[in-house]
Amino acid sequence: IITQLFGDVERLVNQEEYSKALRSIDKILQLNPTDNDSLYCKVITYVRLEKYQNALDLINKKFSNEDQLIFEKAYCLYRLNRLKEVTELLSKYHSKGNHDFGTRHLEAQVSYKLEEYDNALKVYYGLIQESNKNDDNNNILTNFNAVKAAAL
Amino acid sequence: KPLFFDIASNYINYPSNLSQR
Ligand SMILES: [K+]
Structure with missing residues (x-):
C-alpha cells in the first residue's frame, strides 16, 4: 500500500496537484511517521503550495x-x-x-x-x-x- | 533598474522514482 501511495504522490506532483499530493503523503505518514522520503516530499509540497512557514516548521522539527x-x-x-x-x-x-x-x-x-x-x-x-x-x-x-x- | 532574475523554487525537486519505493 505504501508503494501504491508513493505512485499516487508521483502522479499527482507531475500533474501539479499539490494539495492532493499532500493528502497522499499524509496517508503514508500515518502508516509510517518517520518515513524520510515522505517527510522530504511534504517539505517540497509545502514549498510548491507557497506555505513557507509550514515547510520551515517541518524542516526544523524533522530535519534538525x-x-x-x-x-x-x-x-x-x-x-x-x-x-x-x-x-x-x-x-x-x-x-x-x-x-x-x-x-x-x-x-x-x-x-x-x-x-x-x-x-x-x-x-x-x-x-x-x-x-x-x-x-x-x-x-x-x-x-x-x-x-x-x-x-x- | 537593471534586470535581475529571482532564484526559483526549481532548485528544490522531488526525489526521482518515487513510485519505485
Ligand atoms: K519561486
Missing part, C-alpha cells in the same frame, strides 16, 4: 541537523523575507567548506537585496567561473551585471 535541507530552509526564510537569517545561515554553511551552487546563488541574491554588494559580487564572480557547466549561466551573468550597476 543544522545542515540538513539547508537550501530548502534558506529558501523558505528568503520567501518569508527573513533575509538577515538567510545570509547568516548560508555564510556559516559556506565557511565550513561547502560550496553548493544553489546555496551560493541564493546567498548572492540575498546579499544583493540587502545591498551588501561586495559580497554579492564576490559570490556571483565565483559562480560565473564555473557556470559554463550550468544552465543558469545567463541568469548568473545578468544578476552579476545588475549588482555591478547597483554598486556604482
Whole structure:
C-alpha cells in the first residue's frame, strides 16, 4: 500500500496537484511517521503550495541537523523575507567548506537585496567561473551585471 | 533598474522514482 501511495504522490506532483499530493503523503505518514522520503516530499509540497512557514516548521522539527535541507530552509526564510537569517545561515554553511551552487546563488541574491554588494559580487564572480557547466549561466551573468550597476 | 532574475523554487525537486519505493 505504501508503494501504491508513493505512485499516487508521483502522479499527482507531475500533474501539479499539490494539495492532493499532500493528502497522499499524509496517508503514508500515518502508516509510517518517520518515513524520510515522505517527510522530504511534504517539505517540497509545502514549498510548491507557497506555505513557507509550514515547510520551515517541518524542516526544523524533522530535519534538525543544522545542515540538513539547508537550501530548502534558506529558501523558505528568503520567501518569508527573513533575509538577515538567510545570509547568516548560508555564510556559516559556506565557511565550513561547502560550496553548493544553489546555496551560493541564493546567498548572492540575498546579499544583493540587502545591498551588501561586495559580497554579492564576490559570490556571483565565483559562480560565473564555473557556470559554463550550468544552465543558469545567463541568469548568473545578468544578476552579476545588475549588482555591478547597483554598486556604482 | 537593471534586470535581475529571482532564484526559483526549481532548485528544490522531488526525489526521482518515487513510485519505485
Ligand atoms: K519561486
